[in-house]
Amino acid sequence: MSKITIPLGPQHPALKEPENFMLVLEGEQIENATINLGYNHRGMEKAAEERTFIQNMYLLERVCGICSHSHTTCYVTNVEEAAKAEVPERALAIRVLVGELERVHSHLLWLGVAAYEIGFETLFMYTWRDREQVLDCLELLSGNRVHYSINTIGGVRRDITPEQKNEVLKRINFLEERTKYYIKVATEEPTVRARAANVGKLPYEVALERGAVGPTARASGVKRDVRKDAPYLLYDKLDFNLITHDSCDVFGRVVVRALELMESYKLIKQVLNYLPEGPLTVKVPPRIAPAEVVNLYEAPRGEDIHYLKTNGTDKPERLKVRAPTLANLQSVTYMLEGGWLADVPLVIAAIDPCMSCTDRAMVYDRKTDKTQVYDWEDLRRLGIEAYKRKGVDFSKF
Amino acid sequence: MKLKPARMLSEVLTHLFKKPATSGYPFEKARVTARFRGRIDFDSGKCIGCQMCVRVCPSKAIEIPLSEEQFAAPPVQQGQPAVPAKKQFDCIMKLGSCVYCWQCAETCPKHALITTQDFELAQIDPSKLVRHYK
Numbered sequence: 001m002s003k004i005t006i007p008l009g010p011q012h013p014a015l016k017e018p019e020n021f022m023l024v025l026e027g028e029q030i031e032n033a034t035i036n037l038g039y040n041h042r043g044m045e046k047a048a049e050e051r052t053f054i055q056n057m058y059l060l061e062r063v064c065g066i067c068s069h070s071h072t073t074c075y076v077t078n079v080e081e082a083a084k085a086e087v088p089e090r091a092l093a094i095r096v097l098v099g100e101l102e103r104v105h106s107h108l109l110w111l112g113v114a115a116y117e118i119g120f121e122t123l124f125m126y127t128w129r130d131r132e133q134v135l136d137c138l139e140l141l142s143g144n145r146v147h148y149s150i151n152t153i154g155g156v157r158r159d160i161t162p163e164q165k166n167e168v169l170k171r172i173n174f175l176e177e178r179t180k181y182y183i184k185v186a187t188e189e190p191t192v193r194a195r196a197a198n199v200g201k202l203p204y205e206v207a208l209e210r211g212a213v214g215p216t217a218r219a220s221g222v223k224r225d226v227r228k229d230a231p232y233l234l235y236d237k238l239d240f241n242l243i244t245h246d247s248c249d250v251f252g253r254v255v256v257r258a259l260e261l262m263e264s265y266k267l268i269k270q271v272l273n274y275l276p277e278g279p280l281t282v283k284v285p286p287r288i289a290p291a292e293v294v295n296l297y298e299a300p301r302g303e304d305i306h307y308l309k310t311n312g313t314d315k316p317e318r319l320k321v322r323a324p325t326l327a328n329l330q331s332v333t334y335m336l337e338g339g340w341l342a343d344v345p346l347v348i349a350a351i352d353p354c355m356s357c358t359d360r361a362m363v364y365d366r367k368t369d370k371t372q373v374y375d376w377e378d379l380r381r382l383g384i385e386a387y388k389r390k391g392v393d394f395s396k397f
Numbered sequence: 398m399k400l401k402p403a404r405m406l407s408e409v410l411t412h413l414f415k416k417p418a419t420s421g422y423p424f425e426k427a428r429v430t431a432r433f434r435g436r437i438d439f440d441s442g443k444c445i446g447c448q449m450c451v452r453v454c455p456s457k458a459i460e461i462p463l464s465e466e467q468f469a470a471p472p473v474q475q476g477q478p479a480v481p482a483k484k485q486f487d488c489i490m491k492l493g494s495c496v497y498c499w500q501c502a503e504t505c506p507k508h509a510l511i512t513t514q515d516f517e518l519a520q521i522d523p524s525k526l527v528r529h530y531k
Contacts, residue, residue: 051455058455058498122405129418136430143432149498157503158432181408189404 001027010039014117014345017355021348025341033336035329040356043379048319053079053153053288056316061147063321064357066109069095069102070299071306071321071357072151077232078308079153082291083284090278091155092233097271098142098150099233100264101168104175105134106300107257107264110352111182114254117346118195123185130178133171140164155281165272176265183258196251200335200347203248210330214302215260216351218244219252226298237274240267250350286314299324301352323357429514434497436515439488439530443509446486450501450510458494459501461486464531492518493526 004025010018018039024032044063048056060075061068073095080087108131115123135145142148142158150156186192202212207220217224225242227235243259245252288310297304302324311317328351335347384394420427429435441464450459464485473479488510502510520526 052453054453054500055455058496058500062496122409126408132418139433140430141432143430143434143499144497147496147498149434185404188401190400190402193400 003031008344015348015355017353019353019355021336021344023336023341023344028341030336030339030341030344033333035333037329037355037358042356045319045321046379049316052286052314053316054286056319057151057153058147058149060321061149064323064354065146066106066354067102067299067301067304067357068147069098069150070297070304072149073099073233074295074297074304074306075308075319076151076153077295077297078293078306079288080284081293081295082308082310083153083288085154085282085284087155087282088278088280089234089276090159091280093271093275094156094158094160094280095151096233096235096238097160097268098138098148100267100271101134101138101141102148103300104261104264104268105131105138106352107261108134110257110300111186111254113349113352114196114250114346115192117349118192120189120191120195123182123192126178127182130175133175137168137171140167152281154284155279157280159280160272160275165275169269169272172265172268176262179258179261179265183255183262186254186258192254193251196254196346197247197249199250199343200339200350201249202331202335204246206334207248207331210334211327212302212331213324213327214299214352215253215256216302216328216331218242219256220248221246224303226296226303230296232295232297234271234274238267238270250346253350287312288314301325301354302327321357323354325351325354325358328353329358427516429516433514433516434499435513436492436497436518437490437495437499437502438511438513439490440509440511441485441487441531443507444486444488445507445509446484447506449504449506453500453504455498455500456494456496458491458496460489462489463487488530490528490530491526492528493523 006023006025008021008023009015010020020036020039022034022036023030044059048059051059057072057076060071063071108127112124112127112131115121115127138148139145141160141164142150150158202216202220204221207217207222212220212222213224221244223242223244226232227240228242240263243256243263245256247255290309290311292307292309294305294307297306304324305320305322307318307320307322308316309318332348332351332353335350336344339347387394444461446461446463448461451457451461464487467485468482470482471480499512502508502512518526
């Protein structure tokens with residue numbers, strides 16, 4: 001049978017974000033898959049170099065809508081470490097609390113997306129309805145449903161009152177009941193099992209070799225979680241289990257995320273009952289002495305890495321973000337190869353991809369064999385020129 | 398693990414008798430929590446024109462220009478040095494650029510930027526998104 005290459009994306013109904021997968025098909029089966037990144041590159045790392053540390057808080061919150069707290073916490077820990085600031089324990093506890101609420105909201109969202117890709121729309125509607133409860137908790141604590149902006153350099157911006165604590169506990173208890181039901185549905189309902197089992201196989205050795213992170217790695221039996229391996233914030237004082245599953249397929253990823261929800265509820269209750277007394281912030285000077293720092297954070301999708309280099313001014317010299325999806329994309333090509341075309345949306349959705357957070361670009365001139373770095377002004381000028389050629393004039397703005 | 402077909406059937410049937418989970422906005426007023434971050438208002442009487450909010454704004458949404466109308470200097474008292482008039486400042490807030498983080502209101506040393514819970518700010522005419530507070 002002759003081989004045929006089809007592009008999946010950048011615009012495709014199955015993908016919510018623009019990314020291109022070139023699939024070489026033999027009949028209905030995928031023989032080879034390649035991923036092309038770069039359709040949604042936003043130049044955020046460069047933009048961060050032009051802004052002060054406090055302005056970058058709000059820029060980095062927008063790296064990802066769903067893990068907005070993960071990125072700012074990782075960044076702010078870097079800044080505090082570079083400035084050698086001691087953050088009060090109450091602030092750390094509030095960061096853990098918002099981080100875990102965020103994980104609950106992200107996993108419930110993913111459960112809905114997975115149900116939707118499976119074709120189980122009832123489960124999709126129910127999980128998304130219940131997700132409103134956790135979004136309400138986040139709005140109650142921080143003032144916003146998505147971009148919480150609760151972190152600030154040296155601590156957090158909002159305190160937790162006893163009434164809010166009771167309200168959050170009430171909603172979490174409700175969600176716990178609902179999640180127990182969803183775990184039953186996901187594991188006992190034959191439609192979920194039939195669609196997700198043995199799809200997108202990623203054996204233990206391959207997951208290790210390709211550096212899978214987060215729930216994708218844990219569903220292949222890899223015991224990898226930053227909260228356990230290199231505890232940050234207060235995680236070394238809290239009691240929770242590392243969830244793994246050894247089925248190495250999409251079904252395992254559903255189970256891992258559903259069981260992780262229960263662990264997150266446990267963590268939220270522990271933090272709410274712990275909350276040490278004390279101030280919320282410490283003062284951090286606007287200018288930070290030259291330093292280089294790297295920090296890890298277990299985002300809902302996996303390990304998030306931030307690198308920060310300061311140079312004594314109030315702006316970073318270099319900021320680097322490694323979003324978890326970039327690490328997991330290496331595994332996606334393996335999962336797709338040998339599978340069926342109809343499984344592609346489900347397999348891609350199973351890593352919980354966040355393409356816009358991942359996108360990056362480097363300029364490589366093949367003729368002269370040189371890599372080139374553009375600064376903010378150059379990128380702006382090139383952008384205006386590129387649009388001018390298409391007939392749109394942005395130079396007036 | 399034992400498989401149970403039609404696991405959701407009873408759940409689906411009970412939902413036939415429940416109220417919808419969605420709200421009737423815009424016919425029903427949407428509620429926001431007390432900490433919700435909405436539009437920023439401005440009190441010209443308190444502003445000292447230090448430009449701290451302009452410097453801290455992540456989206457360059459604020460400008461604090463001098464007002465067109467300025468108060469006259471108070472009359473010079475005998476034997477006292479002349480006191481200059483208190484300068485008046487306006488605030489130009491670009492609601493289209495604002496990311497509603499409230500960092501400006503937290504930075505303002507005189508609390509001249511007032512936080513509100515307004516969120517119904519959509520406009521058909523983009524020029525109306527630039528608010529000039531006097």
